Amino acid sequence: MKVEFTPKLFSLLKEGITRETLSKDIISGLIVGIVALPLAIAFAIASGVSPEKGLITAIIAGIIISAFGGSRVQIGGPTGAFIVIVYGIVQEFGLNGLTIATFMAGFIIIGLGLAKLGNLLKFIPYSLIVGFTSAIALIILSSQINDFFGLGIKNIPSDFLEKWSVYFDHFNNINGYAIAIAVSTVLLTLHFQKLVKKIPGSIVAIILSTVAVQLFNIPVDTIESNFGEIPNKLSIPAIPAIDFSTIQSLIQPAFAIALLGSIESLLSAVVSDSMIGGKHRSNMELVAQGSANIFSALFGGIPATGAIARTATNVKNGGRTPIAGIIHGVVLLAIMLLFAPYAKLIPLSCLAGILIVVAYHMSEWRQFLSILKGNRMDVIILLTTFFLTVIFDLIIAIEIGIVLASFLFMKRMSESVHIQNFTADSVSGEQLFENEGLEIPKNVVLYEINGPLFFGAARQFQETITQLHIKPKAVIIRMRYVPLIDATGFQSLKEIIKTFHAHGTEVVISGASDALKHDLEKFNLYEFINKEFVVKDINIAIDRVNAGITEKPY
Numbered sequence: 419m420k421v422e423f424t425p426k427l428f429s430l431l432k433e434g435i436t437r438e439t440l441s442k443d444i445i446s447g448l449i450v451g452i453v454a455l456p457l458a459i460a461f462a463i464a465s466g467v468s469p470e471k472g473l474i475t476a477i478i479a480g481i482i483i484s485a486f487g488g489s490r491v492q493i494g495g496p497t498g499a500f501i502v503i504v505y506g507i508v509q510e511f512g513l514n515g516l517t518i519a520t521f522m523a524g525f526i527i528i529g530l531g532l533a534k535l536g537n538l539l540k541f542i543p544y545s546l547i548v549g550f551t552s553a554i555a556l557i558i559l560s561s562q563i564n565d566f567f568g569l570g571i572k573n574i575p576s577d578f579l580e581k582w583s584v585y586f587d588h589f590n591n592i593n594g595y596a597i598a599i600a601v602s603t604v605l606l607t608l609h610f611q612k613l614v615k616k617i618p619g620s621i622v623a624i625i626l627s628t629v630a631v632q633l634f635n636i637p638v639d640t641i642e643s644n645f646g647e648i649p650n651k652l653s654i655p656a657i658p659a660i661d662f663s664t665i666q667s668l669i670q671p672a673f674a675i676a677l678l679g680s681i682e683s684l685l686s687a688v689v690s691d692s693m694i695g696g697k698h699r700s701n702m703e704l705v706a707q708g709s710a711n712i713f714s715a716l717f718g719g720i721p722a723t724g725a726i727a728r729t730a731t732n733v734k735n736g737g738r739t740p741i742a743g744i745i746h747g748v749v750l751l752a753i754m755l756l757f758a759p760y761a762k763l764i765p766l767s768c769l770a771g772i773l774i775v776v777a778y779h780m781s782e783w784r785q786f787l788s789i790l791k792g793n794r795m796d797v798i799i800l801l802t803t804f805f806l807t808v809i810f811d812l813i814i815a816i817e818i819g820i821v822l823a824s825f826l827f828m829k830r831m832s833e834s835v836h837i838q839n840f841t842a843d844s845v846s847g848e849q850l851f852e853n854e855g856l857e858i859p860k861n862v863v864l865y866e867i868n869g870p871l872f873f874g875a876a877r878q879f880q881e882t883i884t885q886l887h888i889k890p891k892a893v894i895i896r897m898r899y900v901p902l903i904d905a906t907g908f909q910s911l912k913e914i915i916k917t918f919h920a921h922g923t924e925v926v927i928s929g930a931s932d933a934l935k936h937d938l939e940k941f942n943l944y945e946f947i948n949k950e951f952v953v954k955d956i957n958i959a960i961d962r963v964n965a966g967i968t969e970k971p972y
Contacts, residue, residue, distance in 0.1 A: 422534075423702050425486045425739040439738055446737035447745025450493055452748060453618045453731050454480070455753055457776070459641070459761065460769040462720065463687040464561050465504035467513065469641055469761070470649050470754070471720050472496050477652070477751045479710035479722030484743025487706035488576070488699030489687040493728040493743050494710055498776050499673070499682050500721045502557050502812045509576050517670045518658045521715035523675035527708030530680055536700025542681060543804040543826070545796040546819040548785050549803030555780035556808055558773055566600045568593025568638055578808050596638045598768035600625045603771025616735070620772050628760075642762035642768075648717050650758035652751075655716040673713070674813040679723040683707045687722035693733045724923055727779065795826045828874035835869030837882045841890075846956035856956065861891040862963055864956075868899040871907030880910040884917055892963040893918055898929030908941040915946050927952045928959035 422545035449878075454476050462472030476495035483494030503777070508517045530536070560581055564571045569588045575581050603623040610619030631638060641648065687698040695869050703724075732742050789800050799822050841863055858864050871879055883895070895914075903911070915925050925947060930938065935952065945950070953959050 422699055424699070425702060425740075426488055426490050427485055430490070430739050435739055435741070440741065442736035443739050443742040444475070444745055446732050446735040447742040448749055449616060449618075449735045450728055450732045450737070450742065451749025451753070452621050453747040454493070454495055454725075454728055454750060455943065456620045456624055456764075456769065456772050457725075457728070458496055458750065459764070460500060460773050460776075461501060463641070463645070463766070464498075464501045464558060464773055465496075465720060465771060466508040466532065467504070467516070467720060468645050468648075470758070471718065473648075473754050474652060474717050475714045475719035476721050477747050477754065478717050478719055479714045480750070481744050481747035482710040482713055483683075483706050483724065484740040484747070485706075486702075486709060488702030488742065489690060489724070489744075490696050490698070490739055491690045491694060491729055491732050491737050491742065492683070492687055492698070492703070492724045493732050493746060494683070494707070494722050495725055495728065496720055497682060498558055498773070498780055499554055499678055499726050500723070501561070502554050502807070503671065503674055503678065504720055505561075505576060506811060506813075507668075509836065511668065511671075514658065515668060516720065517715050517718065518660055518664055519672045519675060520719070520721050521658055521660070521709050522668060522672035522822070523640075523679065523709070523721065524708045524712030524715065526676035527680055527711060528705050529708075530676070531701045531704030531708060532747065534701050536680075536684060536704050539857075542799055542820070543796070543799060543823045544785075545789050545800040546803050546816075547681065547685070547783050548789060549800045549819060550807050550812060550815055552781055552783070552786050553804045553807030554812070555628060555777040555782075558777040558780070562770040562773045562777075565639065565766040566596065566774065568596025568767060593638060593767075595636050596765070597764050599631075599636075599638060599767040600771040603768045603922070604694065604774055606799065607772055607775045618731075620775075623771065624764055624768055625640045627765050628763050631765050632763060638763075640767045641764050641766065642763065644766060646762070648754075648758040648762045650755055652754075653718045655713070656718075657716065663833070670813060674719045674816060676708075677816060678812075679707055679711065679721060681706055682726070683724035686729050687693050689726055690729050690733055693730065694738065727776075728878050753833060795822075795829070797827065799823055831870065831872065831876060832875040835867070835871070835875040835878060838866045840864045841885075841888075856960070859892075859960065859964055862894065862960075863888075863890045863892075864896060866896045866899075868961060870901050871903040871911070873904055873906035876906040876910040879907065881969040882915055889921055890923055892924040892926065894926045894928055894956070894959045894963065896928045896959075897934065898931070898956075900930070900934055903937055903941075904933060905941070908938070908943070912941075912943075912946055919946075924963065925951065926959045926962055928956050929954065 458472035458476040459469045460470050480493065480495045483492060496718060504516060507519055557578065560578060563585050564574055567586065569591050571584060571588055606619040606623040608619065610617070610622055630636060631640065683703060684700055687703055691698055698882060707723060714720065714722050786800070789796055799819060802822060803815045803819040806818060840858060865883055867879070869875065918925050927947070930952065952964065
């Protein structure tokens with residue numbers, strides 16, 4: 419098996435893990451497991467599913483991602499980024515539809531990994547990522563207003579604008595107790611670790627608020643009042659029933675889950691690499707992420723990916739191998755088996771406070787403002803993705819954002835292609851190209867092309883070369899700095915050759931690399947130009963023109 423597709427844990431076990439490292443991993447895993455508990459429950463509830471779905475996902479996916487992933491310290495599980503997608507799928511297709519979409523997404527992610535596309539996903543523009551993560555943060559915040567203020571609304575619309583309209587109609591029902599619990603939770607979550615570093619403030623807030631509600635019979639909604647009991651066991655895995663019509667209806671959300679999960683997991687892995695000075699295996703990470711989503715769906719869980727905040731917590735607490743992530747999953751399993759009856763007593767306003775903090779950290783408002791001051795195309799991608807996510811749908815936002823990003827890439831790539839023409843008169847007495855002393859014959863035009871000849875630059879290439887005000891006897895097209903040519907670029911080159919031949923002008927191609935010549939041969943270049951007119955060196959090209967070769971095979 420290639421190293422690229424070897425789980426990081428396997429490599430580390432082969433090298434040997436010291437007792438000191440193992441000890442730190444166990445401690446870090448315990449801490450991260452406790453940190454993940456309220457988040458797993460809160461993400462599930464915010465996604466429109468029952469609380470145990472989040473715990474199941476954190477346990478099953480968390481263990482698989484750590485055991486078989488390509489990162490040393492990645493912590494996997496449900497994340498805030500999926501709330502918008504999961505909620506939308508549940509509303510439209512139901513819980514069974516979510517299970518099938520997650521199951522399908524797992525295979526798509528594995529396919530991306532096996533196709534070695536892990537490195538390519540890193541090239542998605544930062545403005546696109548900030549656009550949809552900032553929008554998701556705003557949507558998470560808006561989804562928690564009901565529980566934060568204790569408004570008691572039972573049926574909240576999924577549409578962003580309609581949701582806020584309903585909120586404003588019910589703000590006369592504000593519950594002061596709920597606000598007090600939520601605000602206290604926010605403050606404890608943000609500041610408690612300044613006093614005690616090893617204990618997360620969110621856990622302290624959950625314990626204190628739950629005890630207070632039960633002791634003093636405070637009238638606020640709890641998990642039990644809205645969702646009933648939390649099961650204290652894992653469900654039996656079951657393969658969802660899938661037919662072709664189901665695949666057709668769920669393929670779009672499945673791809674959205676796969677793309678978002680892949681992007682977030684690799685971003686998390688990159689961030690953790692910078693923290694520990696490591697290097698993750700992108701494609702193995704995707705294979706593990708895909709497998710985790712498949713098994714999460716089999717056990718009735720929701721989509722999972724690498725969690726940046728929990729991964730950073732793992733690193734800060736000394737975790738340095740995937741064992742910490744496995745321990746985190748085992749801790750959550752133990753909590754579910756032993757303490758599920760108590761978890762149902764947690765006030766929803768407390769979970770709302772935790773998610774408000776999550777939304778704040780996700781918002782990336784500083785980066786958002788920074789991009790607004792930058793390149794115009796980046797601003798367009800940022801704002802388009804942001805508003806489409808908030809007002810319409812995350813799936814649409816990602817699709818349109820990627821299309822816009824592709825156009826931006828093509829535009830910038832086409833602008834990077836430089837074409838210069840030189841004649842005997844224009845370079846007389848001058849040094850041409852890196853101090854070369856070239857003597858271009860009379861009635862000959864030399865074109866130097868710098869950049870890839872792909873479909874985005876093909877039109878510029880063709881128009882620049884064919885718009886001559888003179889009729890030269892020969893044209894030399896120098897391609898030493900052309901790294902690649904695609905079908906559209908070749909079509910333009912073919913049209914250029916045909917046009918010049920029609921006017922009795924010879925064409926010589928100079929400096930093409932072996933790889934470029936191989937591509938040109940695949941496109942059947944020699945049907946339009948003799949092999950003698952495709953040379954390696956510019957001096958040979960000039961000699962060929964001076965010799966006045968008249969053989970024309972076209």
